[in-house]
Amino acid sequence: MAKNVLIIGGSPRIGGNSDILCDQFAKGAIEAGNQVEKISLAGKKIGFCTACYTCEKTGACPQKDDAAAIIEKMLAADVIVLATPVYFYTMSAQLKALIDRSVMVYPRIEKKDFYYIMTMADTETENFRGTIEALRGFVLCCEESQEKGMICAEGVYQKGEVLEHTAMTQAYEMGKNA
Numbered sequence: 066m067a068k069n070v071l072i073i074g075g076s077p078r079i080g081g082n083s084d085i086l087c088d089q090f091a092k093g094a095i096e097a098g099n100q101v102e103k104i105s106l107a108g109k110k111i112g113f114c115t116a117c118y119t120c121e122k123t124g125a126c127p128q129k130d131d132a133a134a135i136i137e138k139m140l141a142a143d144v145i146v147l148a149t150p151v152y153f154y155t156m157s158a159q160l161k162a163l164i165d166r167s168v169m170v171y172p173r174i175e176k177k178d179f180y181y182i183m184t185m186a187d188t189e190t191e192n193f194r195g196t197i198e199a200l201r202g203f204v205l206c207c208e209e210s211q212e213k214g215m216i217c218a219e220g221v222y223q224k225g226e227v228l229e230h231t232a233m234t235q236a237y238e239m240g241k242n243a
Contacts, residue, residue, distance in 0.1 A: 068178075070094045070243055071142035072103040073135070075149035075160025079107045082184040082227035083148045086216060086236040090146055090182065093240025099144075104135055106159040111135075113162050120169030132166040139167065139174055144213075144243050147200055148182035154195035164203050175208035180239060181215040184232075186222035193217045214239050 072091055076083045084105065091101045109131040119127045126133060139145055149156040156164075167174065181200050183193055197215065204210050216239065218232035227233065 068094075068099045068143040068243065069141060070099045070101045070144040070146065070240075071138050072101065072146040073139075073148065073160070073163070074103065074105040074107070075147065075157045075163070076105070077107050077157060077159055078150070078224070079105055081150065081224050082218060082221045083150050083182055085225070085227050086182045086184065086218065086232055087146065087148045089233055089236035090180070090240035090243075093237040094144075094243050095240075097241045097243070099243065102138065104138070106157075106163060109135070109159070111159065111162045111166065114165040114168055124169070126166060126169055128166075132163060135163060136167050136170055139177075140170060142177060144178045144180070145174075146180045146182060146243075147203075149184075149196065151183055151185035151187070151193060151196050154192055155199050156196050161199070171203075171206045172208055175210060177207055177210040178213045178243065179204045179207075179210055180213055180243065182218075182236065183216065184218045184221050184227060186220070188220040190217060190219050193219070213243070
């Protein structure tokens, strides 16, 4: 049965290494017969959660930006891919802002399969730990959801460096099996 796959690219850099891996994952998922949508957060307007909790009273965030539409797509997806470059040992600010804004609905982001794609200039793989734990913290809040796989591409900084990395094959194969 075809799945609805949503890929969220958290990099502010279009065409960067994590973006390239998102495309590889998408290629595999499409070839497997899934419906795939990729959203790049680059250029999207996503304000920070202000902890006003208006969403608890009204069911909607009072901020008028791109977050609500993306979160609705998360609710509709079967599979969610969260992709990010590693900045200071954690995810990009763009992806973190989106995750924080999902506070109004995260209990309804349920029964999803999650995949992570991470890229980092550093070559010490242990330095993915903070990003992995931050992503896992979000998924733990999404009822009956599970982490299905992750790709950690280390030693890639300049645009396109990931093209020669084993993560290219990993992303394609993971997408095929999503």
